Amino acid sequence: MSFDYDLFVIGGGSGGVRAARIAASEHGAKVALAEEYRMGGTCVIRGCVPKKLMVFASGYSERIEDAKAYGWNASGDSFDWPQFRDHLHTELDRLEGIYRSGLDKAGVEIFDERAVVADAHTVKLASGKTVTAKHILIATGGHVVFPQGIAGVELGISSNEVFHLEELPKKILIIGGGYIACEFACIFNGLGSDVTQYYRGAQILRGFDEEARGLLAEEIRDRGVDLHLGTNVIEMERRDGRIWTKATNGREDVFDQVLFATGRAPNSGGLGLEALGVELGRKGQIVVDEYSQSTVPSIFAVGDVTDRINLTPVAIREGHAFADTVFGGTPRPSDHELVASAIFTQPEYGSVGMTEEEAREKYRIEVYCASFRPMQNAFIGKSERVLFKLIVDQDSRKVLGCHIIAEGAGELIQMVGIAIKMGATKEDFDRTVAVHPTISEELVTMRTPVRTA
Numbered sequence: 001m002s003f004d005y006d007l008f009v010i011g012g013g014s015g016g017v018r019a020a021r022i023a024a025s026e027h028g029a030k031v032a033l034a035e036e037y038r039m040g041g042t043c044v045i046r047g048c049v050p051k052k053l054m055v056f057a058s059g060y061s062e063r064i065e066d067a068k069a070y071g072w073n074a075s076g077d078s079f080d081w082p083q084f085r086d087h088l089h090t091e092l093d094r095l096e097g098i099y100r101s102g103l104d105k106a107g108v109e110i111f112d113e114r115a116v117v118a119d120a121h122t123v124k125l126a127s128g129k130t131v132t133a134k135h136i137l138i139a140t141g142g143h144v145v146f147p148q149g150i151a152g153v154e155l156g157i158s159s160n161e162v163f164h165l166e167e168l169p170k171k172i173l174i175i176g177g178g179y180i181a182c183e184f185a186c187i188f189n190g191l192g193s194d195v196t197q198y199y200r201g202a203q204i205l206r207g208f209d210e211e212a213r214g215l216l217a218e219e220i221r222d223r224g225v226d227l228h229l230g231t232n233v234i235e236m237e238r239r240d241g242r243i244w245t246k247a248t249n250g251r252e253d254v255f256d257q258v259l260f261a262t263g264r265a266p267n268s269g270g271l272g273l274e275a276l277g278v279e280l281g282r283k284g285q286i287v288v289d290e291y292s293q294s295t296v297p298s299i300f301a302v303g304d305v306t307d308r309i310n311l312t313p314v315a316i317r318e319g320h321a322f323a324d325t326v327f328g329g330t331p332r333p334s335d336h337e338l339v340a341s342a343i344f345t346q347p348e349y350g351s352v353g354m355t356e357e358e359a360r361e362k363y364r365i366e367v368y369c370a371s372f373r374p375m376q377n378a379f380i381g382k383s384e385r386v387l388f389k390l391i392v393d394q395d396s397r398k399v400l401g402c403h404i405i406a407e408g409a410g411e412l413i414q415m416v417g418i419a420i421k422m423g424a425t426k427e428d429f430d431r432t433v434a435v436h437p438t439i440s441e442e443l444v445t446m447r448t449p450v451r452t453a
């Protein structure tokens with residue numbers, strides 16, 4: 001049976017674009033890709049990239065204060081949000097162009113429209129055109145989820161709208177305690193907004209190392225975020241152009257913006273998948289095997305729509321592995337072990353491997369931990385502390401997990417991730433001579449466990 005294409009990719013985000021490019025340019029497949037919005041997906045257009053640029057922008061206020069304490073004559077009294085925002089969008093346009101030209105160069109045919117699956121080998125485009133493909137890859141990502149049952153919830157915004165705000169909110173409420181909530185609490189705080197954060201649970205960043213969560217919450221508070229744990233919003237109303245809110249603890253307050261960072265869900269609805277018999281999970285995620293193949297053999301899926309590890313580099317790896325497996329003749333399962341990641345709060349939190357709590361369940365462990373005020377902060381009387389933590393298996397001596405809270409922790413954890421992925425033992429860390437004076441030398445100088453379990 002002949003098809004119009006070897007591969008039709010639905011979704012032009014990180015995972016879909018990587019799969020399309022590799023299949024076409026490295027393995028000679030005839031590929032088409034449909035994207036209904038902008039090329040680059042969540043990461044480039046409304047996620048990691050604009051967020052990180054906002055992280056950079058928001059970090060300067062503190063640097064200016066630090067510079068003054070170090071003797072510089074500096075002033076950073078105001079931040080020009082419209083100038084920054086317009087510059088941000090110019091940059092995103094540039095990046096979107098790079099994604100598009102990368103596909104063009106690889107010979108991928110692009111359809112700038114929505115596509116749905118009509119049958120196991122047929123895709124229907126919004127224009128009405130129907131095309132066939134030997135393989136279909138769903139890489140449609142995820143979408144923001146707003147909580148149910150809150151009166152006036154529609155007055156709130158999500159992270160999608162943050163990058164388009166007309167003006168910087170003077171006072172903002174952030175709901176949630178996950179990656180996005182914590183990152184934006186720090187970003188708005190750094191940009192000069194008055195930030196309140198409500199999290200319904202007992203501690204932010206559920207699932208992360210408890211000791212690290214505790215320190216990070218303290219640091220976020222110390223920097224000025226008014227963080228309320230065990231608290232949620234229950235009612236919202238527009239009052240005098242602002243948003244009045246009532247919380248579960250009875251607290252009433254008025255904000256210029258309310259940002260819901262209450263999670264994301266896979267974009268699998270309305271694609272025609274259920275009718276075809278593609279198995280979906282409880283959250284709507286496409287159920288796939290280690291080769292990203294769904295329960296319909298010609299249909300594959302990568303990235304957030306599969307809800308495995310919802311991170312851009314993971315989606316890219318999944319897309320690449322899929323292309324090598326299906327078109328390169330080298331079956332390659334996606335590797336989800338020991339994926340390092342960072343939360344771009346201020347300070348940052350980088351982690352790889354197990355939390356202390358997870359490790360304790362499976363191994364006899366030693367915990368090495370150092371929390372201290374770095375020289376750079378101590379010099380100017382800043383109280384901010386850093387945390388370096390290694391969790392070690394007492395039997396194999398392997399380092400099972402590393403947790404770092406510090407400025408630049410995202411950069412540091414990338415390097416530690418290599419060692420841990422290679423199976424480094426505590427003694428390998430110990431044999432490594434310190435780089436002095438740095439904060440990360442603690443990683444190779446911690447000699448005595450703070451506890452064993």
Ligand code: NDP
Nearest residue numbers: 147176177178179180181201206261262263264310342343
């Ligand atoms: P998360 O799942 O990380 O966090 C969602 C938060 O919202 C949790 O604190 C959750 O609470 C809370 N929540 C959920 N439902 C409600 C509700 N009804 N009322 C109040 N609070 C609620 O999602 P994010 O949106 O922060 O991020 C989505 C994903 O994007 C992340 O999982 C991550 O994979 C990725 N991401 C990665 C980044 C990075 O690598 N730096 C940055 C940003 C996003 P509870 O814990 O109690 O469930």
